[in-house]
Amino acid sequence: MSLRASISCVAPALRSATARPSTRILPVKHRLLSTTPVRRFSSEAPPSGKKQSGGPSVPALLAVASLGFASYYILVHTRKRQDLVKSKSATADKVIEQKAAAFDPKDVTDLTFNSASTHHLALTGGPGAGKGTQSEFLRRDYGFVHLSAGDLLRDEQKRPNSEYSEMIQNCLKNGLIVPHRVTIALLENAMREAVQAGKTRFLIDGFPRKIDQAIEFESVVVPSRFVLYFECPEEEMLKRLLNRGKTSGRVDDNLESIKKRFQTFIDTSYPVIEAYEKQGKVHSISCANSPDVVYGKVKKIFNELFNENV
Numbered sequence: 001m002s003l004r005a006s007i008s009c010v011a012p013a014l015r016s017a018t019a020r021p022s023t024r025i026l027p028v029k030h031r032l033l034s035t036t037p038v039r040r041f042s043s044e045a046p047p048s049g050k051k052q053s054g055g056p057s058v059p060a061l062l063a064v065a066s067l068g069f070a071s072y073y074i075l076v077h078t079r080k081r082q083d084l085v086k087s088k089s090a091t092a093d094k095v096i097e098q099k100a101a102a103f104d105p106k107d108v109t110d111l112t113f114n115s116a117s118t119h120h121l122a123l124t125g126g127p128g129a130g131k132g133t134q135s136e137f138l139r140r141d142y143g144f145v146h147l148s149a150g151d152l153l154r155d156e157q158k159r160p161n162s163e164y165s166e167m168i169q170n171c172l173k174n175g176l177i178v179p180h181r182v183t184i185a186l187l188e189n190a191m192r193e194a195v196q197a198g199k200t201r202f203l204i205d206g207f208p209r210k211i212d213q214a215i216e217f218e219s220v221v222v223p224s225r226f227v228l229y230f231e232c233p234e235e236e237m238l239k240r241l242l243n244r245g246k247t248s249g250r251v252d253d254n255l256e257s258i259k260k261r262f263q264t265f266i267d268t269s270y271p272v273i274e275a276y277e278k279q280g281k282v283h284s285i286s287c288a289n290s291p292d293v294v295y296g297k298v299k300k301i302f303n304e305l306f307n308e309n310v
C-alpha cells in the first residue's frame, strides 16, 4: 500500500479526533431569534371598550414560550453532550491505562510482519541523547535498517500536498507527539519496503514515545525484541541540541522547543520505558561520554544479543 493509501486509512479517525466541537446549534438559535417578529408589550391595562390591540397575542405568547423551551433544551442538551464527551475520553484514558498495565502482547496473532523473522529493536532516550548517532554506527556494522520516527515525520511534513503537514509541523515545534496512527503508518510503509527488499533487522529510533503507540505497534505491526535506553543528563542534552541547532535547520532545535520536548519526554515517553522495563526488555546505557565510548558499550550488548563479534 502506498503512503497515501495507508495514511488515508487512518484519516477518518484523525479527522474526527481533530474536528472542532459542533456549533450547529448556534445558527439555528440565531435564526429563531431573528425571524421572530418584533413586538412591544405594555404593562398598562388596555383602554376599556376598545378592541385589545397592544397586548400579547396568543401566537406571541406561544413564540416566547417556545423560545424559552428551545433555549432550555439547547442548554440541557449541550451540557449532556459535554458530559458525554468528558466521560468518553475518561473511559478511553482508563482503557489505555488498563492496557498499559497488562502490556504484554504474547497472544497477538495478526501481525503485519512475522515476529519470528523480523527483529525490531527500539532505541529510546531523551532528545539529543545520541540515538541517531548510535543508530548510524549500528546500521553500518550490523546491517540494521535504521528508521527514525522523527525523520519520517519530517519527510511527511515536507511532502507536497500532505494533509498532515501543518499538524506535524505544529507537533514538532511544540514537542508534542503526533497521533500514533500517522507515525505507525509511516513506519509500517518504510518497513514493508525494506522487507520486500529482503531486510529483516530493524532499528527504530525515537519510537515508541507514547503508550498508545507502543500498544498499537506491538499488537498490529511487530513486537519489539528489546529496548535500548540512552540515559543522558538534561544539561548535556541541552548543550548538544543547541549546538546541533546551529546547523540542523530543525524547527525544534531552539531553547523554547527543547524545553517542551524535555517535558514531553518526562511526562509521556518515560512511562513507556518503565512499561518495557517491567517486561525485562530494557538495556540502559549512559551516554555522557564521547560517541565512540558510548558505542563501545552498545556493541557489547549487540554482540551478545546477536552472537556476533563486531
Ligand SMILES: Nc1ncnc2c1ncn2[C@@H]1O[C@H](COP(=O)(O)OP(=O)(O)OP(=O)(O)O)[C@@H](O)[C@H]1O
Pocket: 125, 126, 127, 128, 129, 130, 131, 132, 133, 134, 150, 206, 240, 241, 243, 244, 287, 288, 289, 290, 291, 292, 294
Ligand atoms: N556521545 C556524544 N557526545 C557528544 N555529542 C554527541 C554525542 N552523541 C551525539 N552527539 C551530538 O549531539 C547531537 C544530538 O545527537 P543525535 O542527533 O544523535 O541525538 P538524538 O537522540 O537522535 O536526538 P533527537 O531525539 O533530537 O533526534 C548531534 O549534534 C550529535 O553530533
Ligand SMILES: O=c1ccn([C@@H]2O[C@H](COP(=O)(O)O)[C@@H](O)[C@H]2O)c(=O)[nH]1
Pocket: 127, 128, 148, 149, 150, 151, 153, 171, 172, 173, 174, 175, 176, 177, 178, 179, 183, 205, 206, 207, 208, 209, 213, 252, 261
Ligand atoms: O514517535 C514519534 C517520534 C517523534 N515525534 C515528533 O518528532 C519530534 C522529533 O523527533 P526526534 O526523534 O527527536 O527526531 C518529536 O519531538 C515529536 O514532536 C512524534 O510525534 N512521534
